[in-house]
Amino acid sequence: QLQVVDSGGGLVQPGGSLRLSCAASGFTLGNYGVSWFRQAPGKEREGVSYIGYSGTTLYAYSVEGRFTISREYAKNTVYLQMNSLKPEDTAVYYCAARRPSRSSWTDHRQYDYWGQGTQVTVSS
Numbered sequence: 001q002l003q004v005v006d007s008g009g010g011l012v013q014p015g016g017s018l019r020l021s022c023a024a025s026g027f028t029l030g031n032y033g034v035s036w037f038r039q040a041p042g043k044e045r046e047g048v049s050y051i052g053y054s055g056t057t058l059y060a061y062s063v064e065g066r067f068t069i070s071r072e073y074a075k076n077t078v079y080l081q082m083n084s085l086k087p088e089d090t091a092v093y094y095c096a097a098r099r100p101s102r103s104s105w106t107d108h109r110q111y112d113y114w115g116q117g118t119q120v121t122v123s124s
Contacts, residue, residue: 038092
């Protein structure tokens with residue numbers, strides 16, 4: 001079965017850290033661009049970070065300098081390390097994978113596989 005599974009969310013205090021994982025099965029994630037999106041209640045889904053099949057990384061302005069996206073090819077997994085978390089980072093986070101594309105990484109319609117989502121809550 002071709003799928004991605006995201007995990008690693010939880011409850012953390014402001015200033016804390018979490019690492020999200022996106023594990024693929026049935027295909028080689030290294031051949032795909034992978035993004036993390038998030039959606040908070042009442043808000044639209046937004047792109048958080050992207051890593052291309054060539055290793056290029058991109059970040060939303062709101063998370064740059066705090067979040068880091070990376071790959072572990074041997075585990076067919078992409079990670080999102082989130083540091084200095086803020087209450088406004090609270091959302092359901094989704095990983096998504098797409099074949100190489102020239103379209104904007106934030107266009108969620110371009111993605112072929114989606115994780116089920118993992119809740120991140122930042123609160124004291």
